[in-house]
Amino acid sequence: MERGKKRRFSSTEEASSSKHKGEELSAAQTALVLQAPQKKKSTGSSGIKTSSLFRNNPEIPQMHRPAVSQLKESIFTSDSFTQMNLHPHLVTTLNKVFSASMVTMVQRQTVPLLLSGHDAMVRSQTGSGKTLAYAIPVVQSLQAVHPKVSRGDGPLALIIVPTRELAQQTFCTFQKLLKPFTWIVPGVLMGGEKRKAEKARLRKGINILVSTPGRLVDHIRNTLSIAFSAIRWLVVDEADSIHMWISGVTRLADICLKDSVSVTVSGLSSSDPAACSPAKTDHVTSSQSESFVIPEALKQFVVIVPSKVRLVCLAAFILDKCKNNKLIVFISSCETVEFLYMLFTSVLCGSNQNSGVIFLRLHGNMKQEARMKTVQMSFSSSPCVVVESCCVQSDVAARGLDLPQVTWILQYTPPMAAAEYVHRVGRTARVGEAGNSLIFLTPAETAFIEELANHNISLSEIKLLDILSSLMMDDTYKGRGKYHSKIEMFLRELSRHECVVSPMRLISLGWHSAPLKRSMVHSLRANNGQRLEDPTENRQRVVDFYRDMYSIKCLEEPEVELSFLEVMPQSSSRALEQETRERATVLQTEFETFVHSDVVSVHAARTALQSFLRAYTTYPAHLKHIFHIRSLHLGHTAKSFGLREAPQALSTANHPPGGRAKHHSRRRNQNRPDRQVTPSGRSRELQLLRSEFSSGMEGRKKKKKATFGQHGEEDKCAND
Numbered sequence: 279m280e281r282g283k284k285r286r287f288s289s290t291e292e293a294s295s296s297k298h299k300g301e302e303l304s305a306a307q308t309a310l311v312l313q314a315p316q317k318k319k320s321t322g323s324s325g326i327k328t329s330s331l332f333r334n335n336p337e338i339p340q341m342h343r344p345a346v347s348q349l350k351e352s353i354f355t356s357d358s359f360t361q362m363n364l365h366p367h368l369v370t371t372l373n374k375v376f377s378a379s380m381v382t383m384v385q386r387q388t389v390p391l392l393l394s395g396h397d398a399m400v401r402s403q404t405g406s407g408k409t410l411a412y413a414i415p416v417v418q419s420l421q422a423v424h425p426k427v428s429r430g431d432g433p434l435a436l437i438i439v440p441t442r443e444l445a446q447q448t449f450c451t452f453q454k455l456l457k458p459f460t461w462i463v464p465g466v467l468m469g470g471e472k473r474k475a476e477k478a479r480l481r482k483g484i485n486i487l488v489s490t491p492g493r494l495v496d497h498i499r500n501t502l503s504i505a506f507s508a509i510r511w512l513v514v515d516e517a518d519s520i521h522m523w524i525s526g527v528t529r530l531a532d533i534c535l536k537d538s539v540s541v542t543v544s545g546l547s548s549s550d551p552a553a554c555s556p557a558k559t560d561h562v563t564s565s566q567s568e569s570f571v572i573p574e575a576l577k578q579f580v581v582i583v584p585s586k587v588r589l590v591c592l593a594a595f596i597l598d599k600c601k602n603n604k605l606i607v608f609i610s611s612c613e614t615v616e617f618l619y620m621l622f623t624s625v626l627c628g629s630n631q632n633s634g635v636i637f638l639r640l641h642g643n644m645k646q647e648a649r650m651k652t653v654q655m656s657f658s659s660s661p662c663v664v665v666e667s668c669c670v671q672s673d674v675a676a677r678g679l680d681l682p683q684v685t686w687i688l689q690y691t692p693p694m695a696a697a698e699y700v701h702r703v704g705r706t707a708r709v710g711e712a713g714n715s716l717i718f719l720t721p722a723e724t725a726f727i728e729e730l731a732n733h734n735i736s737l738s739e740i741k742l743l744d745i746l747s748s749l750m751m752d753d754t755y756k757g758r759g760k761y762h763s764k765i766e767m768f769l770r771e772l773s774r775h776e777c778v779v780s781p782m783r784l785i786s787l788g789w790h791s792a793p794l795k796r797s798m799v800h801s802l803r804a805n806n807g808q809r810l811e812d813p814t815e816n817r818q819r820v821v822d823f824y825r826d827m828y829s830i831k832c833l834e835e836p837e838v839e840l841s842f843l844e845v846m847p848q849s850s851s852r853a854l855e856q857e858t859r860e861r862a863t864v865l866q867t868e869f870e871t872f873v874h875s876d877v878v879s880v881h882a883a884r885t886a887l888q889s890f891l892r893a894y895t896t897y898p899a900h901l902k903h904i905f906h907i908r909s910l911h912l913g914h915t916a917k918s919f920g921l922r923e924a925p926q927a928l929s930t931a932n933h934p935p936g937g938r939a940k941h942h943s944r945r946r947n948q949n950r951p952d953r954q955v956t957p958s959g960r961s962r963e964l965q966l967l968r969s970e971f972s973s974g975m976e977g978r979k980k981k982k983k984a985t986f987g988q989h990g991e992e993d994k995c996a997n998d
């Protein structure tokens with residue numbers, strides 16, 4: 279069976295390889311087929327040979343965009359908080375401290391319900407204000423208690439949240455809301471903090487207690503002064519992540535909630551009485567639970583990228599976007615986060631002084647202090663890239679974290695479920711703001727696009743070459759320079775004018791007669807940085823620009839488009855594609871040189887690769903046809919970790935000096951009732967991993983012997 283798979287993969291490679299050769303001439307017309315590179319290998323800046331990133335890759339399939347009707351859900355109502363019969367000081371705090379004057383949909387439905395004594399199970403899109411939807415009623419009701427609440431009353435409200443970061447954030451929300459009501463004391467308990475200090479605070483008295491589940495259980499077992507007899511409010515935030523599955527949440531709700539109301543904002547207009555009608559908790563059917571509402575202002579993209587090119591693709595994207603944006607990159611394991619953080623800070627920030635990028639990392643293996651520091655730093659408005667682990671839901675901040683001004687979410691490792699996808703992209707486009715997301719899929723993983731479509735999630739494609747072509751914007755990773763210098767000047771000029779069109783987009787339009795759409799014209803700015811509003815002025819300006827630059831005869835088309843002719847000869851566009859590939863190879867060479875510069879880096883790369891592979895084995899059964907370790911090419915995957923060779927002996931023994939790495943896939947499985955890993959299951963998993971590695975290598979060797987007899991087998995395996 280395994281051999282069958284290997285053979286199939288090899289033959290695909292051969293087929294695609296020969297196809298590339300055959301289609302070399304037409305490759306410039308489509309960004310989907312990667313052109314076979316020149317014969318010579320790039321030597322990059324370090325002089326070390328890097329084999330082609332662009333040869334022997336599986337073909338990038340045409341993306342079929344399934345028809346998806348995205349669910350819509352408005353965020354805001356036309357109501358203001360003054361209409362909600364709240365304490366005037368609470369309204370002032372909402373207005374002044376939270377800059378919140380208008381009520382969101384979920385708040386309008388939930389706040390009155392909770393204040394009237396109902397229990398509720400609330401579901402609405404990410405970033406729609408659910409925290410205030412429960413925090414306002416808690417504060418409103420507790421401030422009204424007579425005689426006044428005192429510390430001695432102990433916890434009156436208990437808020438359980440899945441992560442430490444979210445606990446801290448929720449605690450801060452209560453602190454702010456309680457400013458006018460100083461006699462009500464909030465407090466937080468969470469892993470990583472000193473138990474002794476927490477015990478002392480509990481003894482002193484906390485009225486609104488925010489906690490992570492683990493630390494709460496810890497105190498229930500070991501702290502005498504913790505008592506819940508006076509509790510009036512119990513909130514389980516992100517309940518699906520604490521109890522994992524929606525059926526679990528429903529069961530939990532069945533057990534805990536009395537006369538409960540199900541609030542589901544999606545697809546229901548504000549006037550629809552069903553939007554907040556009393557309902558039994560099992561009212562939320564499974565079909566409802568499987569559809570997701572994505573913020574309307576979120577643009578969702580996918581890039582289909584062969585394994586070998588993944589690393590440079592990610593780096594090129596970051597370099598392109600990091601100057602003006604805050605990005606979060608989701609990655610499957612703590613070890614990979616550590617590795618990429620080290621690699622990017624060294625290579626992208628080290629050699630490329632112009633990158634101006636600040637990298638931050640966040641994962642469950644970090645000390646609490648360091649985690650908090652990352653979160654605090656990412657709260658600032660300056661652009662940065664947060665590389666974040668997403669493998670253990672209870673450990674990381676994929677859920678609920680409300681970082682301001684995040685404009686791009688990158689899912690470098692695809693999520694394990696559509697719900698996870700939604701929570702990740704939900705870190706941007708919050709409360710009506712704009713935002714973007716990009717998911718990386720290999721050609722073998724493209725069926726995930728349909729899987730997401732089944733959950734009403736629709737993606738648009740960004741072409742790989744479009745992303746890589748951003749490397750043309752400066753000369754840091756310049757290739758051998760065969761490329762037409764005028765194009766470079768032209769591109770630089772475009773970027774200086776903040777033109778949003780990417781070079782490859784122009785190529786795909788055909789350089790020689792690229793229609794310059796009005797939208798592009800609008801994106802040009804005057805030298806003083808002001809947007810040119812007058813289209814006529816814009817048009818003239820663009821015409822002048824090209825005339826000055828290239829002595830080009832510009833033809834003006836009436837109405838919608840401006841056309842300019844013969845900007846570039848067709849051969850230049852091919853030269854540009856070639857140069858783009860060379861630059862990508864130079865960047866890959868820098869990564870590989872760094873990784874192989876000492877044993878520590880090699881070890882970090884191998885450990886990261888291993889943890890990536892391990893995490894890859896934990897996709898649920900219904901996604902195994904998309905994400906199966908057998909479909910991964912070990913040599914190509916190794917290359918995306920900067921390794922020139924596919925490691926021979928990956929095993930559990932391969933843990934860093936000074937301690938065994940945490941295997942998060944295992945811990946994740948412990949949280950998932952359907953995926954308990956028994957000792958024998960675990961060893962089967964490891965056996966599978968080992969057999970995959972060895973059989974993959976053997977298969978590749980055999981094929982290589984047959985195809986390229988004289989080449990060094992190991993080297994070819996990693997680099998082809």
Ligand SMILES: Nc1ncnc2c1ncn2[C@@H]1O[C@H](COP(=O)(O)OP(=O)(O)OP(=O)(O)O)[C@@H](O)[C@H]1O
Pocket residue numbers: 376377378379380381382385402403404405406407408409410677678679680704705708709
């Ligand atoms: N009525 C409002 N007006 C303006 N801003 C608001 C309003 N309500 C909440 N916000 C702000 O919106 C942001 C997102 O809110 P919140 O984190 O509660 O969303 P959420 O629905 O819980 O998201 P998620 O599902 O991702 O956890 C916060 O910064 C919050 O202060």
